[in-house]
Amino acid sequence: MKHGGDLTEAIARHGGELTDWLDLSTGINPWPWRIPHLIPDSAWTRLPSRADEQDLLVAARKAYGVPDHAAIAAASGTQTLIQWIPHLAAPGAVAIVSPTYGEHSAAWSSGGREVIQVNDLSALPERAIHAVIVNPNNPDGRMVDSGALRHVAERLDRRGGWLVVDEAFADVEPGISSVGISADLPIVVLRSFGKFYGLAGLRLGFAVGRHDIVERIAGALGPWQVSGPALHVGTAALRDQSWAAEMRAKLTRQSAKLDHVLTEAGFRLVGGTPLFRLAAHPDAPIRHAELARRHIWCRSFDWRREYLRFGLASDDGLDRLASALRSAK
Numbered sequence: 001m002k003h004g005g006d007l008t009e010a011i012a013r014h015g016g017e018l019t020d021w022l023d024l025s026t027g028i029n030p031w032p033w034r035i036p037h038l039i040p041d042s043a044w045t046r047l048p049s050r051a052d053e054q055d056l057l058v059a060a061r062k063a064y065g066v067p068d069h070a071a072i073a074a075a076s077g078t079q080t081l082i083q084w085i086p087h088l089a090a091p092g093a094v095a096i097v098s099p100t101y102g103e104h105s106a107a108w109s110s111g112g113r114e115v116i117q118v119n120d121l122s123a124l125p126e127r128a129i130h131a132v133i134v135n136p137n138n139p140d141g142r143m144v145d146s147g148a149l150r151h152v153a154e155r156l157d158r159r160g161g162w163l164v165v166d167e168a169f170a171d172v173e174p175g176i177s178s179v180g181i182s183a184d185l186p187i188v189v190l191r192s193f194g195k196f197y198g199l200a201g202l203r204l205g206f207a208v209g210r211h212d213i214v215e216r217i218a219g220a221l222g223p224w225q226v227s228g229p230a231l232h233v234g235t236a237a238l239r240d241q242s243w244a245a246e247m248r249a250k251l252t253r254q255s256a257k258l259d260h261v262l263t264e265a266g267f268r269l270v271g272g273t274p275l276f277r278l279a280a281h282p283d284a285p286i287r288h289a290e291l292a293r294r295h296i297w298c299r300s301f302d303w304r305r306e307y308l309r310f311g312l313a314s315d316d317g318l319d320r321l322a323s324a325l326r327s328a329k
Contacts, residue, residue, distance in 0.1 A: 010297045022296045022320055024311040027138065027169060027276040031250065032198025033237045043228035052231045059238035060206055064191055065174070070183035071214035074226045074234075078168060078192040078205030079103060084220050085188065086111030090160050092129025097121060099303055100134045101166065108132070121152045129161035135176060136169045139278045139299070139309045140271035146178045153185040162186045162213065171196030171244070172251055172274040182209040188217070195275060196247070197237050203227075204234045251275060254312050261318050262310065265325035270307065280306045290328040296321060 007021055057072050066072050075081050086094070086108045093114035096104050108115050116128055121144065124131060131152060136143045153163040167189055170177045179189050189208040194200035204226060207217050226234070237243075251274035258277055259269055267279035281287055284306045291298060299309035313321065 007297060010292060010295075014292045014295065016295045020295045022313060022317050024296060024298045024313060024317075024321070025309075026200075026311045027273070027309075028195050028200050028311065029198035029247070029251065029275060030312055030314065030317075031247065033240065033243060033247075035233055035236075039229050039232050043232045046228065048224050048226060048228045048231050052228065052235075053226065056226065056231050056235045056238070059235045060191070063238040063241065063244070064179055064206070064208065065177065066179050066208050067183055070179065070208055071211040073207045073214050073218035073221065075205050075207065075221055076225055076227070076230070077194070077203040078166070078190050080221070080225075081190055081205055081207050081217065082166075083107045083110075084217060085162075085164060086113055088216055088220055089130055089162050092159070092161060093125075093127050094130040094132060095121075095124050095128035096131070097133040097137070099139075099301075100132075101138045101168070104132045104134070104164075104166070121148060124152060124155065129156070129159050130164065131156060131161070132164040132166065134166040134168065135178070136167075136173055136273050138169065139276065139301070139307070141169075141273045141278065142271065143173065143176050145176070146181050149178050149187070150181050150185065153181075153187045157186050162188055164188045164190065166190045168192040168195055169273045169275055172248055179208050184210065186210060186213065188213055193234055193237075196244075199233065199237070202230050202233060204230045248274070251312065257315070257318055258310060258312060261322045261325070264322065267308075272309070274312075276309055276311050278307060278309050281308065282306060284308050287325070287328055291321075291324055294324045294327070296324055 007023055056074055082103050093116055094108045095116045095118045098117040105115050116125055156163050165178050165187060167177055178187060182189050187209050191206040193204040194202055207214055255274045262279045267281045270278040270280050272278045288300045288308055301307050
């Protein structure tokens with residue numbers, strides 16, 4: 001399974017309708033921010049305005065704690081930024097802290113770059129001009145503090161390179177963010193809107209960093225990168241800080257419940273974030289197949305067969321998962 005969140009493969013193999021399935025293969029919040037009113041007709045009928053984009057960026061600055069002297073640009077999803085960055089960065093190899101989200105390696109390889117897989121930033125080889133780290137990491141939730149990231153960024157600055165920090169899951173761990181040190185160092189912070197706010201189909205993401213770097217990215221993206229409806233919804237959601245605080249607490253509670261279900265079923269917890277959990281089981285491939293036959297889809301990994309990743313679910317969904325795991329023993 002290359003990515004979570006697409007049940008096409010699961011349905012083709014194991015049957016059923018989309019509504020029959022409990023999808024635990026993603027790290028997307030299953031309790032999305034609710035759009036409280038209709039999107040205005042103008043968001044659909046006219047081109048997105050600079051004023052609307054600025055409103056979104058102001059809201060994102062506040063929500064993400066971006067300092068005034070750092071730059072921020074919006075894109076139609078973080079994936080767009082991931083694919084553009086290798087074509088905009090200086091020539092040279094990239095070190096990617098792995099295992100992690102596979103699209104980083106794919107994008108740099110497609111850009112003609114040598115990709116060096118490392119297991120820690122301390123193992124950064126001399127020939128690496130750039131580095132990529134997902135923080136918190138997907139799928140194990142590993143986190144690196146801003147002091148360590150600053151040290152690496154200073155090393156890469158001397159080489160003329162960039163440090164790309166993918167903070168797709170940092171909304172649930174806001175204290176880990178490196179946006180505060182990105183203004184004066186060659187750090188490109190990527191923030192994903194859709195995962196925490198549960199609106200992945202909206203396709204909205206941000207790049208934060210030093211002005212020269214972010215302006216180069218924004219120039220490559222071109223005008224009207226974000227749709228009118230996405231500007232409207234994104235601005236309103238990012239302003240709703242009370243919802244964000246309440247949701248962080250809810251996700252923490254629900255992930256603890258998921259931990260209990262998994263450990264009761266004989267899994268060993270490996271890591272994760274409040275949006276997903278990584279667990280190990282000696283019979284993980286069998287458990288994955290048995291759950292799929294019961295129309296429950298979780299994430300498996302070719303590089304570590306005993307690992308499965310589970311997204312969050314409602315209490316009813318957790319009861320269904322627990323029952324399926326008991327039956328699978």
